[in-house]
């Protein structure tokens with residue numbers, strides 16, 4: 392198993408890619424700490440993992456709130472003594488709005504969750520990892536962290552920020568045993584975009600058309616890739632965007 396003896400914390404674990412990664416990490420031997428603002432969804436993910444004999448701790452927390460993030464890490468360290476892998480996955484999207492259609496409140500909220508949340512959680516756990524001389528961050532960005540047109544103006548900005556932040560983490564801390572990878576999925580069939588797929592929204596129809604195979608990715612496929620990236624087998628992958636998009640971003 393690729394993640395035997397590892398402890399992994401995954402945000403946004405109540406749904407979509409967070410849930411899929413949590414399930415796959417647990418199958419690969421990791422003890423998983425699940426976090427989300429959605430307590431009900433979190434309980435469902437916890438049940439799915441426990442039914443499969445996984446070891447799991449669930450914590451309801453908002454990644455954009457420093458006090459939540461602080462107490463989440465305290466609880467995680469109390470329970471498991473360490474966190475080896477931090478998957479910064481929680482994020483929100485404001486449909487496919489252009490800049491003029493995004494309110495200041497929406498902009499601030501997206502930046503708070505998608506960017507500040509990553510920074511807050513990273514800074515909370517980084518000192519512990521530095522003390523151990525080892526730690527891995529899987530920062531779930533998006534191909535929207537490298538191209539435009541796959542989300543709203545604030546979301547695209549936030550995902551570019553996550554990619555940049557990931558590079559800087561590697562630049563500053565790789566020498567101390569830290570790895571940070573920006574995991575960049577293309578269009579994946581999760582609740583974040585399902586409504587738009589079901590409504591045949593032009594923004595997603597165009598995205599599907601731009602995937603050479605015309606197949607939308609599945610959360611499990613992203614989860615398998617994430618497991619590999621988080622594992623010691625990927626130790627030379629650091630500070631880069633790793634795309635999983637079926638070729639969506641090649642043209």
Ligand SMILES: NC(=O)c1ccc[n+]([C@@H]2O[C@H](COP(=O)([O-])OP(=O)(O)OC[C@H]3O[C@@H](n4cnc5c(N)ncnc54)[C@H](O)[C@@H]3O)[C@@H](O)[C@H]2O)c1
Pocket residue numbers: 402403404405406407408409426427428429432452453454455479480481482483504531532533534575576577578579580581582583584
């Ligand atoms: N689905 C896609 O096509 C796609 C493509 C590229 C990147 N991504 C990225 O993958 C990640 C997961 O997205 P998803 O598609 O599974 O979406 P999703 O909406 O299904 O899941 C996101 C989860 O984050 C949680 N969340 C929202 N705000 C939070 C907060 N403040 N604190 C803690 N948790 C919070 C939600 O409750 C939800 O459970 C995101 O970073 C997203 O940007 C998704």
